[in-house]
Amino acid sequence: MDKRSALSALAALGQDTRLEVFRLLVRAGTEGVPAGEVASRLNTMQNTMSAHLKILNRAGLVRAERDGRTVRYVADMTGFRDLLAFLMEDCCNGEPKLCRPVIQAITCDC
Template sequence: MDSINPTAMFAALSQETRLQVFRRLIKAGPKGLLSGEIGEQMGVRQNTMSANLAILLNAGLIRNERQGRSVRYFANIPAISDLLRFLLEDCCGGDSALCNPLVASLASVSEDQR
């Protein structure tokens, strides 16, 4: 859990626009989306979108890459996998056999993406 801050992640996702942005970036996959594309798709002004992206970025849920004058954003899949693994570590009333397959699959996705 040292690599993630679950409280910051949930706080970032507790606002509707940020949750929608996050879901769009997950759906976009490895190609990501330019910040302007996200704002246009959602009908959100540039300064508002920039503020929302900064919150998601600071929470560790997304990452970005500068491409010339533009910035492309991506879902931070390893951090999302770590968060899900954190949530499921002690699940199923101590019967880890019920959750182990899911936790193991999240671990392999996280390691593959690093």
């Protein structure tokens, strides 16, 4: 990930509703959540939610998957991992043991 992409992802997550959307989709896992249900769960109008989802999609943090007539949104864990890797690229000044607690905290079997 380059600096420009990282800034886009951080800006996308720097807004309250979009951060909540991303966290909701992370919790949902690979099943994702239909677009209308995302809006309902977060008590947001559908057209507003659509704009938020578009921003997250452009930032590489979510992706849309067609499921028949429904559009289902899923957290893009590759994009998220790329962001975390970018943020930690120069971590710990050559002492990986200092980073170990952070890496353990964010490691999952997903």
